[in-house]
Amino acid sequence: MAIDLVFEALASRPRREILAYLSKQELTAGEIAGRFAMSAPAVSRHLSILETAGLVRSERRGQYVYYWLNSDNLVNTLTSFAFEICPRGRPLKRESRQRAAKHKS
Template identity: 60%
Template sequence: MDNINLVFEALSSTPRRKILNYLSATSLTAGEIAERFEMSKPAMSKHLKILQTANLINGEKKGQFMHYSLNRDNLVTSLHDFTANLCPVGSVLKKESKKMADDNEGS
């Protein structure tokens, strides 16, 4: 499955969109995220794994806790690539951009 499909699969769930919102301003531990939901730990772990697989969040082990943070670069890049491909002029602009990059390399 390509990255954009993973992103849309991840964003298709209300709990996962809420997790992204909680992580929008700060990193949180898995426990801090779980406190905000009424779901089992295995269900929360599954949601976090889907978000990590889509590369929308990063997980970092600090001591005995896993800390999660938003991967802003990937989210913006994935959505930009998607909209550029959907937009009627997007593919033309991407081709022009590629040509400019190729021309600059040749200079």
Template identity: 50%
Template sequence: MNKAFRALADPTRRKILTLLKKGEMNAGEIAAHFDIRPASVSHHLKELTNAGLIMRERRGQRILYSLNATVFEEVIAWFLEINGRHQ
């Protein structure tokens, strides 16, 4: 879960997660929302994938990214637990 917290600390990565909340996207579609180099977007996608926050799936020539809801559920449960709201 430590990787997830480090990944969430970056505002660009949080914006990528917000974009993916709407549905699957490829790297080019994600990059279109930022004024940074495509290599930087690829780095952020790799960090999010390594943290388990997003999943990537190859479909033919395309790689699509989507949210990994399971990890978010674990993070939310952890926050609730440390705040004494989860038994």
């Protein structure tokens, strides 16, 4: 199920850091790996998990593979889950709804 993949992917600090990096700019696999202490194959597997979850996309351009954020899926999954869980009529719920709507487009 899609939501399982998303939460599984987010349950890892390095993977959340990768998302944070990609929120600023697209990067090659090597550039991402260069920002971590772990090996390139380890980072490659993290990227694979993120891509399977639909949180990032990738494209080979010549020798390099570029990764970029698929922010829609992240925001949609998190906000819809929060709405499902969060009880009715809370101030925070209204705030979240506004925030989600703002960044939807």
